[in-house]
Amino acid sequence: MFMEYIGKTCHFLNTYIKTTNNMIHIILMLVFQIYQPCLGAYYTTMEEVIIDHNQHRRNWVLPEFGFSFPLSEEAEEYAKHLATLNIPDQMLYEEAQEKNMVVDQLAFPLSDPEKNEYTENICEFRKNICVKFWTVEGAKCYGKELRTKHEQSLADKFSAITWKASSVMGIGIAPKNPSIENGRKILVVRYTPPGNQPGEYDDNVRNTEFIDYYTLEAMGEPEIEVPSKNSRGSKDFTLEKGIYIISFVLMIPFFENTSSRATFSF
Numbered sequence: 001m002f003m004e005y006i007g008k009t010c011h012f013l014n015t016y017i018k019t020t021n022n023m024i025h026i027i028l029m030l031v032f033q034i035y036q037p038c039l040g041a042y043y044t045t046m047e048e049v050i051i052d053h054n055q056h057r058r059n060w061v062l063p064e065f066g067f068s069f070p071l072s073e074e075a076e077e078y079a080k081h082l083a084t085l086n087i088p089d090q091m092l093y094e095e096a097q098e099k100n101m102v103v104d105q106l107a108f109p110l111s112d113p114e115k116n117e118y119t120e121n122i123c124e125f126r127k128n129i130c131v132k133f134w135t136v137e138g139a140k141c142y143g144k145e146l147r148t149k150h151e152q153s154l155a156d157k158f159s160a161i162t163w164k165a166s167s168v169m170g171i172g173i174a175p176k177n178p179s180i181e182n183g184r185k186i187l188v189v190r191y192t193p194p195g196n197q198p199g200e201y202d203d204n205v206r207n208t209e210f211i212d213y214y215t216l217e218a219m220g221e222p223e224i225e226v227p228s229k230n231s232r233g234s235k236d237f238t239l240e241k242g243i244y245i246i247s248f249v250l251m252i253p254f255f256e257n258t259s260s261r262a263t264f265s266f
Helices: 002-020 023-039 045-059 069-083 093-098 130-142 149-162 208-215 232-250 252-258
Strands: 119-125 168-175 185-192
Touching (some): 045 130, 045 149, 045 168, 093 130, 119 130
């Protein structure tokens, strides 16, 4: 599929150059692609969820999750179903952080509570910090021997993400109230093979000494005098780079007269 896509792309470029007699457009597109990282990275909510999961897996010295489209489609359907249940608004995780409270959102029913096919984590959010909250606050709760209902729920979410034998995840997102623009959303994440299996925690939630990192008190850092900076340097650099690009593009017609037409083949 990938090779076929590359072949079609090269054929399109070759045809475009021959028929339009305009190399400048092609060069501009290529320059944009090269300098796109300079414009700043943009991630969708889905990509952020994947990145946060696998960052935690790497930190915990675990293989990253694979991504399943079928599992994600099912998770999205369940997120839409949850939106129809008119569940009261739960305390958002950012609100819990501001109030220094250990609170989870307990009102959402799991679709597979026996964990026969998958483990499932659910939250509602405005700011996309669910996974970070599960991994950080959940780790603190997992390290406790006695847990409240909220702490147990967060510990379960943490262990579901950290479960070694779970290798694939699916992600579903749906607006909680579609009639509200930019309102709360519901996130459903499923992991398979299912984790949180009785009698298998020691084999699958390893490196528990890492939990100590989350419970350490913050240490004060010595004050370091840093010379003040302004934005002029970065602006000058951006302007200079733009001038180089424009100059390069403007020189293209001169090269076209002396060089053969570029062609692509595959």
